[in-house]
Amino acid sequence: MVRLDASDLATRLGREAEAVCRHYLDAGRRQGNYWQVGDVRNTPGRSMFVRLKETAKGPAGKWTDAQSGEHGDLLDVIRESCGLTDFADVVKEARTFLSLPRPEPAPATKKRASTPAPSGSAEAAKRLFAMSQPISGTLVETYLRHRGITALHGTGNLRFHPRCYYRPDDHGPTETWPAMIAAVTDLRGAITGAHRTWLAPDGSGKAPVDTQRKAMGNLLGAAVRFGIAGEVMAAGEGIETILSARQAIPHMAMAAALSAAHLAAILFPGDLRRLYVVRDNDPAGNGARDSLVERANAAGIEAIVLSPVLEDFNEDLRRLGLAALRANLRVQLAPQDVARFWLEAA
Numbered sequence: 001m002v003r004l005d006a007s008d009l010a011t012r013l014g015r016e017a018e019a020v021c022r023h024y025l026d027a028g029r030r031q032g033n034y035w036q037v038g039d040v041r042n043t044p045g046r047s048m049f050v051r052l053k054e055t056a057k058g059p060a061g062k063w064t065d066a067q068s069g070e071h072g073d074l075l076d077v078i079r080e081s082c083g084l085t086d087f088a089d090v091v092k093e094a095r096t097f098l099s100l101p102r103p104e105p106a107p108a109t110k111k112r113a114s115t116p117a118p119s120g121s122a123e124a125a126k127r128l129f130a131m132s133q134p135i136s137g138t139l140v141e142t143y144l145r146h147r148g149i150t151a152l153h154g155t156g157n158l159r160f161h162p163r164c165y166y167r168p169d170d171h172g173p174t175e176t177w178p179a180m181i182a183a184v185t186d187l188r189g190a191i192t193g194a195h196r197t198w199l200a201p202d203g204s205g206k207a208p209v210d211t212q213r214k215a216m217g218n219l220l221g222a223a224v225r226f227g228i229a230g231e232v233m234a235a236g237e238g239i240e241t242i243l244s245a246r247q248a249i250p251h252m253a254m255a256a257a258l259s260a261a262h263l264a265a266i267l268f269p270g271d272l273r274r275l276y277v278v279r280d281n282d283p284a285g286n287g288a289r290d291s292l293v294e295r296a297n298a299a300g301i302e303a304i305v306l307s308p309v310l311e312d313f314n315e316d317l318r319r320l321g322l323a324a325l326r327a328n329l330r331v332q333l334a335p336q337d338v339a340r341f342w343l344e345a346a
Contacts, residue, residue: 006075006087009094013074014061016098017052020074023097023156024081025050026136039065040072040080050077082153092228092251096154099189099228125184125194125217132159132181140180142203148317149243151250154226157183158239166198168210177207182224182239184217184258187267193217195224195239195258215258221267227253229269232337234306235292236278236313237263237285244313245278245306248326249333249341252276260284264291274302274334280312306332 013020021028021035027044028037033053038045040063047067054060061074078097079090135141135152138160144152164179177198184193195215198207206212224239226246233253236242242256257263260280264287268275275296279285289305296303308316309328316325330338 006091009091009098010061010073010075011059012098013078013094014054014059017050017060017074020061020077020097021050021052022134022136024077026134039068040070040077042081050074093153096228097156120216122192122217126191128161128164128194128196128216129159129181129183129191132161135160135180139178139199139201139203143180143197143199143205144240144243146204147240147244147314148322149240149247149314151243151247153250155243157185157224157226159183161196164196164198166207166209175209177201177209178203179207180239182256184215184219184222185225186222187269189225191217192222193219197239219258219262220265223255223257223262223266225253225255227251229253229255229272231271231273232276232340233269233272234276234278235263235266237280237288238312238314240314241278241280241312244317244325245329247317247322248329252337252341254278260288263288264295266292268296268299268301272301274304274337276333277303277305278313279305279307281308281310302334304332304334 018030018035025035025037025042027042028035033051035050035052036046037048039048048063048065050063051058051060063077064071075090075094078093082093084090084093135155135158140158140160141152159181161179161181163176164181166175166177178201179199180197182195183191184195186192193216195213197213198209200207223235226242230253233255234245235255235257236245237257237260239256242254246254255266257266277289277292279289293303293305306329310316310319313325316328330342
């Protein structure tokens with residue numbers, strides 16, 4: 001059964017071979033129908049070749065390292081590039097990657113492609129995400145690292161746009177700033193909206209504009225998701241807050257609802273049994289916490305609140321450090337989740 005599962009996963013990964021390489025082997029680059037990199041552990045170089053399209057020589061995703069003689073498929077790429085040892089963890093990571101939102105195919109006709117989407121609509125959000133690029137090596141990565149966030153696994157729903165439109169008000173001139181674009185998805189993984197965080201030109205912080213963050217599309221019940229939610233997940237407001245919590249608990253599925261009001265209304269996956277509410281230390285955060293706990297309990301879901309020491313978990317990470325953040329979160333987790341997620345993070 002496991003072998004069949006592995007074969008199916010390898011086939012599905014092969015259909016998106018270039019996306020897999022860009023995500024896990026970002027030290028390399030495309031050369032014709034191959035991805036070229038130093039080795040399967042993502043070392044810079046040119047000795048390993050990954051086939052990006054099926055040919056008479058074999059299926060997409062197969063690779064060979066001309067120097068070491070190693071060869072394998074994309075599951076091996078995920079295992080080695082992520083440093084995983086347990087096959088179950090490789091399968092989990094592969095499924096997480098396959099669940100990430102992908103840009104939708106271009107419309108079939110030129111007429112449809114040139115039709116502008118209504119401003120602020122879900123369709124406009126999908127197009128904005130499709131026009132953006134992966135964050136590796138961009139100002140988004142620089143910005144997040146300035147916020148103390150270095151664990152960027154499973155962040156394929158975050159992208160970078162170098163010149164994202166910004167309008168101070170309905171009548172002001174349109175400006176362009178670099179921006180972090182986040183895909184807002186429903187429980188099925190379909191993009192329903194997008195969130196923009198405009199950045200400073202050097203990525204050192206947010207852009208010097210009045211409204212530094214703005215969402216578009218259909219947001220109610222949806223979220224920016226990291227990982228595949230099973231019986232346990234965490235949910236909070238801001239993207240940076242959730243990414244900070246993932247620094248301490250990297251293998252727990254988490255979701256950023258983008259505001260206190262939307263956190264209170266987030267939808268629960270069908271198999272969810274325990275929800276961690278990642279709260280901010282402010283009145284809005286308290287209100288969202290109370291509403292979400294009440295809704296979860298009514299649905300038969302255990303709700304546990306995770307509270308920061310300072311204003312939010314990103315401030316804890318930046319000012320107190322990762323060790324203090326981990327210590328604070330560990331004592332708030334259910335004992336079974338300490339055993340489950342802390343051993344995985346170790």
